[in-house]
Amino acid sequence: MGINFRQETFRDDYTFRNSPEFVRRFPFPFHEDAYMYAVNIEPHVQGPKGTVFENLIDVDEHYVSEMRDRAIVLAEDPLRCQSLPHMTLAGWDLLELLMTEKANSYPDHFSLTREGDRWRWINRPLGIDDTFTFGDLSTLPYGPMEYITRQSQGDFCILDQRDGNLWMDAGMVTTQADWSLDFDIGMNFFEWHAPVPLAHEKGIFTRALKFLTNIQQGKPARRLNWTMTINPRLDTSPENYHKWGTDRATVTPENVGDKVHLRVELQSFWRLPRSNALVFPIRCYLIKMDELVTVSKWARRFHRVLRDLPIELAEYKGLTRYRPTVIEWLSKYDDGAPTSPGFAPD
Amino acid sequence: MSAGTTKLNVTVTDVVTVNELVKRFHFERTDGGDLPTFSGGAHVVVEMRDGDKSRLNPYSLMSSPHNTRDYTISVRRDDSGRGGSLFMHNRVKRGMEMVISYPVNLFSLDLRAKKHLLVAGGIGITPFMAQTAQLAGEGGNFELHYTCRTPALGTYADVLRDRYGKRVNVYYDDANERLPLERLLTSQPLGTHLYVCGPAGMIRWVRETAAAHGWPDETVHYEHFAAPQPGLPFDVTLALSKKQIHVGEEQSLLEAMEAAGIDPPYLCRGGVCGQCETNVVSYDGTFRHNDHWLTEAEHCSGKKIMPCVSRFEGKSLVLER
Numbered sequence: 016m017g018i019n020f021r022q023e024t025f026r027d028d029y030t031f032r033n034s035p036e037f038v039r040r041f042p043f044p045f046h047e048d049a050y051m052y053a054v055n056i057e058p059h060v061q062g063p064k065g066t067v068f069e070n071l072i073d074v075d076e077h078y079v080s081e082m083r084d085r086a087i088v089l090a091e092d093p094l095r096c097q098s099l100p101h102m103t104l105a106g107w108d109l110l111e112l113l114m115t116e117k118a119n120s121y122p123d124h125f126s127l128t129r130e131g132d133r134w135r136w137i138n139r140p141l142g143i144d145d146t147f148t149f150g151d152l153s154t155l156p157y158g159p160m161e162y163i164t165r166q167s168q169g170d171f172c173i174l175d176q177r178d179g180n181l182w183m184d185a186g187m188v189t190t191q192a193d194w195s196l197d198f199d200i201g202m203n204f205f206e207w208h209a210p211v212p213l214a215h216e217k218g219i220f221t222r223a224l225k226f227l228t229n230i231q232q233g234k235p236a237r238r239l240n241w242t243m244t245i246n247p248r249l250d251t252s253p254e255n256y257h258k259w260g261t262d263r264a265t266v267t268p269e270n271v272g273d274k275v276h277l278r279v280e281l282q283s284f285w286r287l288p289r290s291n292a293l294v295f296p297i298r299c300y301l302i303k304m305d306e307l308v309t310v311s312k313w314a315r316r317f318h319r320v321l322r323d324l325p326i327e328l329a330e331y332k333g334l335t336r337y338r339p340t341v342i343e344w345l346s347k348y349d350d351g352a353p354t355s356p357g358f359a360p361d
Numbered sequence: 362m363s364a365g366t367t368k369l370n371v372t373v374t375d376v377v378t379v380n381e382l383v384k385r386f387h388f389e390r391t392d393g394g395d396l397p398t399f400s401g402g403a404h405v406v407v408e409m410r411d412g413d414k415s416r417l418n419p420y421s422l423m424s425s426p427h428n429t430r431d432y433t434i435s436v437r438r439d440d441s442g443r444g445g446s447l448f449m450h451n452r453v454k455r456g457m458e459m460v461i462s463y464p465v466n467l468f469s470l471d472l473r474a475k476k477h478l479l480v481a482g483g484i485g486i487t488p489f490m491a492q493t494a495q496l497a498g499e500g501g502n503f504e505l506h507y508t509c510r511t512p513a514l515g516t517y518a519d520v521l522r523d524r525y526g527k528r529v530n531v532y533y534d535d536a537n538e539r540l541p542l543e544r545l546l547t548s549q550p551l552g553t554h555l556y557v558c559g560p561a562g563m564i565r566w567v568r569e570t571a572a573a574h575g576w577p578d579e580t581v582h583y584e585h586f587a588a589p590q591p592g593l594p595f596d597v598t599l600a601l602s603k604k605q606i607h608v609g610e611e612q613s614l615l616e617a618m619e620a621a622g623i624d625p626p627y628l629c630r631g632g633v634c635g636q637c638e639t640n641v642v643s644y645d646g647t648f649r650h651n652d653h654w655l656t657e658a659e660h661c662s663g664k665k666i667m668p669c670v671s672r673f674e675g676k677s678l679v680l681e682r
Contacts, residue, residue, distance in 0.1 A: 101472035
């Protein structure tokens, strides 16, 4: 079944929006009316049709436009894509994973033909038809990680595993919630999570690391994370803070519905076979408040979550300035009725 | 969610006698598909169903990581062991269907290394068979030093020499040849990583010598699978599942739990990965700790046990399982 790829922008005139059926498949991250950290990790297995878990690597209506936005970011700042010298093998692993998953899940849009090391990759939405030799850098226009992640929605962090820790040694990061690959490159798991409040004291990172280092081939895992973004901007990076930081002062009761977005990250965790590295695809989904409130359960629940969020978390996520305005706006959609457990719309 | 691995249904496609102690086993997927790619140093856990007994032993993959048609392992016969290797030697025949785990790598190459210095003793050569294949394929810089008892027991020494020529150095005990460890460890270029796999005494010797010569811990890697040792039988109370179990002489505590329907997570079954770590509720007796996971302080504390390799002697043991 073909996807109808939207032509839209994530900057300047911000024409991004979700079609009604894509609103329903949004990965709403709150299973109850309150939010606190938890190591909310579950097996990354296929979920029901009509959800973002239908395929393990999700491609949606924003694909073509997101890839165009990524190319703009990279042209302005090539350091958004970095791979330390020992990570090339992991890049090939990632290329194989993404090509295989896409070709299996979306045969109308992608196809992969393998004859030994001679591979032919067809990406119809982006008009790509390349034949190359797996493992031979000279046969691709970019390194393997950059090549395939210029064709894959979401950010990708490839983590080397050694000395009982994980090291951020390669990545493609252009749709991030205010963190920088160029700053974090080469850091270990505790170092790059150092700014997160409350979670260290709860021992969350020690447990999470123990879990992640034991992830095995063929058994990926996932979790959801969330924040909020003003305007549907994918590139909310520290490098470009001067371009988007001030947007947070532009929220008024009149423009909340169109301007304020819930931003959800679907993070999945995969062991890579040749390199024994881990890859974390971090896929960003945006939904406007106007779109969110079309699902009444989500409107009620998000109002309650935002209202009761601990102040440290609100500050860390950068919500402080506009939170009261958004809570006030959402309160119109919360009649106090109880909500059903679980993520799904009623 | 517990960690763990997916299982693979495989068929034994060949059993080859390598020498008087070692046999090699070839596995292909029973459904004819490709096996998962793996990285050099990975092992699989082989499930052996022997009547009502079941044993699950880890073995290093020794085939090339790029070969997804078949996996090969080599098993050294241990006449005084719990019978896993004897089962493999005497009972496993071509055409048999078996279950193995997905590959797990707890002895990975550090791909930052400018040079890989590999030291093997005896059957500890097997992970290096796969690692050298991987490194050679990528143009990696390595040097292998391999000690064995006699030329007749020098498993794969000839194969390795043929493949890699002067990069392979073999030392035979019966010819009184000694691995020149001190010289090796004091003459490596910066950026070299050291890997050792072999008997426990050898691993200790190599690690201590490396430490004495200033090698940083992060550059010294070792594979330390302790096969579970047989021992006196003992009884255990599992507090959470409210079960009493008996651990037989040739059974591990982990296997006894599994036989009782309790499935603690595991990856290595050799006392190194930490997955099956179990809290002790109370005990009256003496632990026989055989693992490389818990610290010495934890061994002395009487609060934890690794049921894959460790045992107990005494009046009573209650575990949080």
